[in-house]
Amino acid sequence: MLKGYRYKLDLTPEQYHSLSQTCGNCRSVYNYLLGKQKEEYAKTGKFIRFKDMSKMLTALRNGDERPWLRDCSRVPLQQAVINLDRALTNFFNSRKKAAAGEGGQKAGFPAFKCKHRSEDTAKYVNGVAVDFVKRTINLEKVGKVKFLRNREFPSGSKIINATVTRDRCGDMWVSVLVEDGSSPVPKAKVSEEGAVGIDMGLKDLAILSDGTVYENPRYMEKLLGKIKVIQQAFSRTKAGSNRHEAMRRKLAKLYRKLRDCRVDYIHKMTCALTDNFSTVVIEDLSVKGMMSNHNLALHIQSASWGEIERQLDYKCKWKGVNLIRIGRFFPSSRTCSVCGYHNPDLTLSDREWTCPECGTRLDRDLNASVNILKEGLRIHLEGTRSKTAEAAT
Numbered sequence: 001m002l003k004g005y006r007y008k009l010d011l012t013p014e015q016y017h018s019l020s021q022t023c024g025n026c027r028s029v030y031n032y033l034l035g036k037q038k039e040e041y042a043k044t045g046k047f048i049r050f051k052d053m054s055k056m057l058t059a060l061r062n063g064d065e066r067p068w069l070r071d072c073s074r075v076p077l078q079q080a081v082i083n084l085d086r087a088l089t090n091f092f093n094s095r096k097k098a099a100a101g102e103g104g105q106k107a108g109f110p111a112f113k114c115k116h117r118s119e120d121t122a123k124y125v126n127g128v129a130v131d132f133v134k135r136t137i138n139l140e141k142v143g144k145v146k147f148l149r150n151r152e153f154p155s156g157s158k159i160i161n162a163t164v165t166r167d168r169c170g171d172m173w174v175s176v177l178v179e180d181g182s183s184p185v186p187k188a189k190v191s192e193e194g195a196v197g198i199d200m201g202l203k204d205l206a207i208l209s210d211g212t213v214y215e216n217p218r219y220m221e222k223l224l225g226k227i228k229v230i231q232q233a234f235s236r237t238k239a240g241s242n243r244h245e246a247m248r249r250k251l252a253k254l255y256r257k258l259r260d261c262r263v264d265y266i267h268k269m270t271c272a273l274t275d276n277f278s279t280v281v282i283e284d285l286s287v288k289g290m291m292s293n294h295n296l297a298l299h300i301q302s303a304s305w306g307e308i309e310r311q312l313d314y315k316c317k318w319k320g321v322n323l324i325r326i327g328r329f330f331p332s333s334r335t336c337s338v339c340g341y342h343n344p345d346l347t348l349s350d351r352e353w354t355c356p357e358c359g360t361r362l363d364r365d366l367n368a369s370v371n372i373l374k375e376g377l378r379i380h381l382e383g384t385r386s387k388t389a390e391a392a393t
């Protein structure tokens, strides 16, 4: 199976400079070609094909306009072209799907990468070698660079690629994708026993149908408070000044700390989920994703939901756990999980309600997670029934 391993790089000033430059070059190639794509579309209503973009890269690299492109390996630059092509394809596919009335995550039109706002990356696909004894990784045209040891991948794994990232704090990381030769665990049978529904909450991070509540970690609020203070101070500094840059870094470090803590907490949760249950039911997040807005706490909450989904996706595959997604229009909060009564008057602020039909006192989020579980099992059963019906005819 494919697995990713991430290490922090420990670079000499020359190596740092060289990798920074490569990352910057990838961004500039991406932006250059995206600009050309926009021009072409405005003129002809068509986009430039991948093959022609590759030719344009060759011309750009051989020309006099940007001679510094020749200083770095061609491979990461070519990968930037592949990334752009993929982003465009995703955009068109999701537009086609939307036109056909299908759901799923919406992909926007690719945006220009900004030096300060996006993380810079450079992907190496060949000539990558890792030495765990010396703690070095070999990257084309840069040579052997040191990294801080973390988890080792099993010996005999085949390295697929390595992506170098310069984060917004200015630190460099490498993510190595390997094929470790293992095969996924076969899927367990779906049964009510061993199944769990998850409601991704607003107040709490997640509520399970068995009553377990994953609260938002406490440090989050503390860090958010700090971020707000620094953000204000930052907005008062003048762009281009030393103080502006110092504050930007400080802010980026706080955001990184927040993300690291959050992701770590979610890892613990998704590990427990995939170890203790054989079927996990979640909501299609495209609904909740739409709420991502300018409210910082909400924005972070929706990023957490995305992270939960991402981790469940691969951990379920590894461990043979069934992951069922239920439809975007299922009214999980408004339905009574005991008798099925539909309560149309429920508002977001109602944390608890009493079902007028059967008299049960319901906790909003727990009720939702029980409904999500029920709906997931129903969808699964319907799916297997229609499959056996098909097989019978």
Ligand SMILES: [Zn+2]
Pocket (backbone or CB within 6 Å): 336, 337, 338, 339, 340, 341, 355, 356, 357, 358, 359, 360
């Ligand atoms: Zn009821």
